[in-house]
Amino acid sequence: MIRSLPAITLLSCLAATSAVADATDDRIHELEHLFVNAMVLNGPEVVDCTLSGGAQSTCFTITVKAEPQDYEPGPWCPTSGSDGPELAGKWFVDGEFVDADGAFMASLADVYDDPKWQMVDPETGEIKVTDSLEQCAAAARPDVGAEYENFCVVCEASYMDEDAAVTYTIPLEPVAQDNPMPTNQTGSGVAFNGIRLDGPAPVDAILGAYTVAPFDDCGGHVNLHVGYHYHAATDCLETTAQDDGGDAPVIGIAMDGYDIRANLGVQDPTLDECNGHDQGDGYHYHAGEEGANLILGCMTAQAGCVAEDAGAKCDASARPPRP
Ligand SMILES: [Zn+2]
Numbered sequence: 620m621i622r623s624l625p626a627i628t629l630l631s632c633l634a635a636t637s638a639v640a641d642a643t644d645d646r647i648h649e650l651e652h653l654f655v656n657a658m659v660l661n662g663p664e665v666v667d668c669t670l671s672g673g674a675q676s677t678c679f680t681i682t683v684k685a686e687p688q689d690y691e692p693g694p695w696c697p698t699s700g701s702d703g704p705e706l707a708g709k710w711f712v713d714g715e716f717v718d719a720d721g722a723f724m725a726s727l728a729d730v731y732d733d734p735k736w737q738m739v740d741p742e743t744g745e746i747k748v749t750d751s752l753e754q755c756a757a758a759a760r761p762d763v764g765a766e767y768e769n770f771c772v773v774c775e776a777s778y779m780d781e782d783a784a785v786t787y788t789i790p791l792e793p794v795a796q797d798n799p800m801p802t803n804q805t806g807s808g809v810a811f812n813g814i815r816l817d818g819p820a821p822v823d824a825i826l827g828a829y830t831v832a833p834f835d836d837c838g839g840h841v842n843l844h845v846g847y848h849y850h851a852a853t854d855c856l857e858t859t860a861q862d863d864g865g866d867a868p869v870i871g872i873a874m875d876g877y878d879i880r881a882n883l884g885v886q887d888p889t890l891d892e893c894n895g896h897d898q899g900d901g902y903h904y905h906a907g908e909e910g911a912n913l914i915l916g917c918m919t920a921q922a923g924c925v926a927e928d929a930g931a932k933c934d935a936s937a938r939p940p941r942p
């Protein structure tokens with residue numbers, strides 16, 4: 620005979636279960652609001668997931684198009700040495716977010732103290748810019764051919780498949796890990812406009828090929844995997860609707876589930892090595908400065924997944940190294 624549980628235990632079990640369900644519902648509802656300005660194709664909805672450290676967890680998943688709804692990305696490359704900053708994007712130089720305009724492109728030999736740089740044709744004043752899917756793919760590879768030396772590299776969003784989308788699967792409750800994990804494999808997270816907050820851009824590899832792959836004024840450019848994505852968190856991500864609660868506004872969610880707030884603008888001694896802290900209102904990160912090439916350097920909890928195919932089940936512990 621099965622011994623029946625005292626009624627009181629059953630009741631409190633049911634109450635606890637529905638409290639968890641309510642909290643999950645509330646969070647999903649909150650996420651729907653936070654992503655209201657993103658181009659959402661599916662979600663947010665609750666799924667099982669395996670995090671980067673192997674934890675079995677509960678995640679939300681959301682599939683978005685990498686298209687900001689409130690501005691047109693670009694411009695990126697100037698086409699002439701006389702093009703001003705309004706015709707060009709930005710680049711990272713010594714921690715600064717500088718205009719990558721014609722004058723800058725003409726100064727690269729001085730900036731990098733290497734006469735091999737000659738982005739601007741001394742005869743015509745023109746700048747060579749990649750102008751096709753094939754050139755974008757060839758010049759954005761890790762092993763760029765010498766024929767692309769002194770090219771300004773741009774990939775257009777129009778090179779992406781019509782139905783290209785990115786799926787983020789992120790823990791509803793962060794799960795701690797022993798050692799902070801760098802973001803160069805996972806990316807930093809996703810902004811509430813649905814655009815990827817990426818890990819650091821491989822600036823040394825890009826410069827090593829004598830190319831520049833500028834970001835637009837919002838800190839974004841396009842690759843053929845996730846489309847438009849950010850390497851800097853700029854004020855493009857801050858809206859007047861955001862409640863900052865006395866801190867910098869929340870601009871997105873990290874891959875480990877913690878909030879990412881805007882850069883603080885000051886060196887705050889309470890920030891840990893991953894630029895996170897808990898000021899009594901819950902642990903969160905602050906994005907690095909615009910020119911730092913570091914939206915987040917690392918994460919203190921286990922990361923979820925970012926995928927180009929929406930149906931994939933998230934197992935972040937099995938993620939192959941990024942090429
Ligand atoms: Zn990039």
Ligand SMILES: [Zn+2]
Pocket residue numbers: 866867880896898903904905
């Ligand atoms: Zn803070």
